[in-house]
Amino acid sequence: MANRPFDVLNEAIGKEVLVILKGEISVRGTLKAFDVHMNILLENAEELRNGELKTKFGKLMIRGDNILFVSP
Amino acid sequence: MANRPFDVLNEAIGKEVLVILKGEISVRGTLKAFDVHMNILLENAEELRNGELKTKFGKLMIRGDNILFVSP
């Protein structure tokens, strides 16, 4: 069982995660890295606005203070 | 009697909690972990918007600065 919320990110390195941001933006991709500010680096990322694919990115860094939820 | 507000989270580990966010979003699930920033990890989480079920998540990390209330 995870003891700290960030442990779930550590276990998800190399796997697909869904990052839901403030506003109706979400991003799905492979988790490559994160830091204590919840800044997140994804590979093969897809940005969704209102559930529709908007843009694909080979690599995408997300600034942590925009984040609402992260789901592995 | 709890002496610090976070004690109520500590006592709720493994139990169901309701997390009410800024805006009309709330999340219900089993509390697995939390940290000093009020980042929270839930299992079997249900996201509710205006009281209606929107999405189910096996695991969901909530960034603490979005939180309004937590109720065990």
Add this chain to the structure above:
Amino acid sequence: MANRPFDVLNEAIGKEVLVILKGEISVRGTLKAFDVHMNILLENAEELRNGELKTKFGKLMIRGDNILFVSP
């Protein structure tokens, strides 16, 4: 006479307080705990929106950065 604003919270432990949040939300309940971030734990809390009872909670933790006023 209180010398620091938080002294008034310390004196109100175990008593009813009214917490008024940013936006038209307020919460009334018995003050059980607080911390330096103004996070507050209430028991037998009633959430009011525009002055009308919305929800009752056995225990409710309020994240401090939402708070406008606290009145003992």
Add this chain to the structure above:
Amino acid sequence: MANRPFDVLNEAIGKEVLVILKGEISVRGTLKAFDVHMNILLENAEELRNGELKTKFGKLMIRGDNILFVSP
């Protein structure tokens, strides 16, 4: 002459002050205490919205980050 802005609060302890908040809310009352975060404790406080009396409080703690102006 005051050398730091907070000196004006120190001199106003026990006297009436007007606290103007972000938004059209202001509060008038007797200054009992303040801290470095500009959290303020008033006695016999009157909350004004758009200049009209809304509520009276025996004691009222104001969270500092809501404050726009304080006038002794």
Add this chain to the structure above:
Amino acid sequence: MANRPFDVLNEAIGKEVLVILKGEISVRGTLKAFDVHMNILLENAEELRNGELKTKFGKLMIRGDNILFVSP
């Protein structure tokens, strides 16, 4: 020549300054004190909203995080 932005405030002590806030609020008055958070104490202050005189204050403390510009 000033080497740090705050030097311009230091040189303006005892003189009139214009403080322009976020939103359409500005305040003109004699600078009495300031601190590292840009909290500012004015004397004989005039609050202007959309360029029109709204209120006069003998002493007015401005919380720094509301400030957009200060001009000596």
Add this chain to the structure above:
Amino acid sequence: MANRPFDVLNEAIGKEVLVILKGEISVRGTLKAFDVHMNILLENAEELRNGELKTKFGKLMIRGDNILFVSP
């Protein structure tokens, strides 16, 4: 593989990056420098609003707290 999100910026020095800001603003240019606050210096930068070129800058410093995404 990058171990920290900022590593992707380090690898992108001297190359073109896309910086997407909160709101519908984005900037494309050659990454010259960045710091721990995610402040970013671009050369030959093009500011896009709603996808259309608005302004070109020889050098442009972006304050980090405006950033949503950075993509190399």
Add this chain to the structure above:
Amino acid sequence: MANRPFDVLNEAIGKEVLVILKGEISVRGTLKAFDVHMNILLENAEELRNGELKTKFGKLMIRGDNILFVSP
């Protein structure tokens, strides 16, 4: 080549810079000083709203947290 974003400000001391703020406000003037919070002191500053000259200032201190871009 600059190694830190702030180096571009250091090189611009005594020269004209354009400061673009959050919202449709920008300021053009001679850079006299800056600090680690990105607070900026300009001389002979012109404030532009929606691209039109609004006000001229002999000296103008800009609080750093309002800043979106700085271009030398």
